[in-house]
Amino acid sequence: MSDRFGAETPGFDEEPLKPPPNGDGAKGKANGHANGHDDDAPTADRQPWPEPLGMDAYHGLAGEIVLKILPETEADSAALLLQFLVAFGSIIGSQPHARVEGDRHPPRLFAVMIGRTAKGRKGTSWGRVCELLERVAPDWDRDRKISGLSSGEGLIHALRDPAEDEEGDRKGNKGAGDRGVTDKRLLVFEGEVAKVLRSMERQGNTLSAVLRDAWDHGHLRVITRNNPIRATGAHVSLVGHVTADELRRYLDRTEMANGLANRLLYVCVQRSKLLPRGGKPVDWSTIAPRLRAVLEKAPRGEVCRTEAFWALWEEVYPDLSADRPGMLGAILGRAEAQVLRLALIYALLDGSAFLDAVHLRAALACWRYCEASARFVFGDALGDPLADEILRALREQPAGMTRTELMNHFGRNQSSDQIGRALGVLAAGNFVRSETQATGGRPVQRWWAVR
Secondary structure, three states, X not given: OOHHHOOOOOOOOOOOOXXXXXXXXXXXXXXXXXXXXXXXXXXXXXXXXXXXXXXHHHOHHHHHXXXXXXXHOXXXXXXXXXXXXXXXXXXXXOOOEEEEOOEXXXXXXXXXXXXXXXXXXXHHHXXXXXXXXXXXXXXXXXXXXXXXXOOHHHHHHOOOOOEEEOOOOOOOOOEEEEOOXXXXXXXXXXXXXXXXXXXXXXXXXXXXXXXXXXXXXXXXXXXXXXXXXXEOOXXXXXXXXXXXXXXXXXXXXXXXXXXXXXXXXXXXXXXOOOOXXXXXXXXXXXHHHHHHHHHHOOXXXXXXXXXXXXXXXXXXXXXXXXXXXXXXXXHOOOHHHHHHHHHHHHHHHOOOOEEOHHHHHHHHHHHHHHHHHXXXXXXXXXXXXXXXXXXXXXXXXXXXXXXXXXXXXXXXXXXXXXXXXXXXXXXXXXXXXXXXXOOOOOOEXXXXXXX
């Protein structure tokens, strides 16, 4: 493979493929920018760039599609793969689903591509995905994609149910009114997610709440209007592009992480290689008919799981459902649902009537990369500004700090009780440890960062 696979592209019948290296620069450079600087070197409070997406993620038709594109693009293979999975899930609709107790999980995903700068070739990757899908599903490509979200009402209007004309004519007869939207599929593409996040900060903006409902169950309504509109059975998927700094700036609070943020898949992306003349057009003559056939024959009800799936699921479930401290834990709080939806999409791409272990392994490879991407962006942030700053300060002091020294660090603008509360938050997450030290007078408690 090329892209994160390197410059050359072996076929599937040659040597086994190795995990593709990340790339952001000339061919042959595995990491770092074209200038050779290692901008992703880990520091005391920053995680390294994620390890390459595992090879299990390139299973089946999705892997073949990425393999076809890679030699002809500067885009990141993870960006190509995850955006294709989201878009395919949007096209196929909400009828095929996996069930967990009383909840239906359709092939519906929200994913954000995260570049360090605008040169991560995020837009290039989306263009390549759409290049194939406009041949496979031209009606979806033309009519079921929108951009420019700014309010929940706007999203609901794009998927609205039929509504009678309440006023009617002068004789009191109600008119036909708005016929609504019959195709409830919609892919939201946002090339600048930061604008959407800024919109959500405005008082009274309902977009975050509506997007949460869209991910959860697809029954959307805003009841604050004089004439409320509804969209039932909505199948909303989302692809967004953003830089890591923008995400840190806007998703810096636990309440945001507990809302929309934990419904997102985070995908770190970077330029794979330099192609000064650009890539050549890709020949989709063999893959496009296969993809159309998969869409036409897709199941329209529940997709059950094999015993092999259950055996692997039971093995990984404790880790997927484990509690994690801090803001990162809140952001990764829907791991089980995200993995199940990813596995469902892989099964549908295989034309399978069942979720099998191979689909779960592919989904887990994607999730591990998304988890590492979230860790790269947010690190050990707790979503508590005071606790996060104390942790940063302690990491810079190998000798540790007393509470008095921490108060001085904040210019005495934080009380001892406030600092004590934040230290308690850090201690509960095992981010810090303390010792009581004798001084010849009153003992003092000294604090250190654990990691």
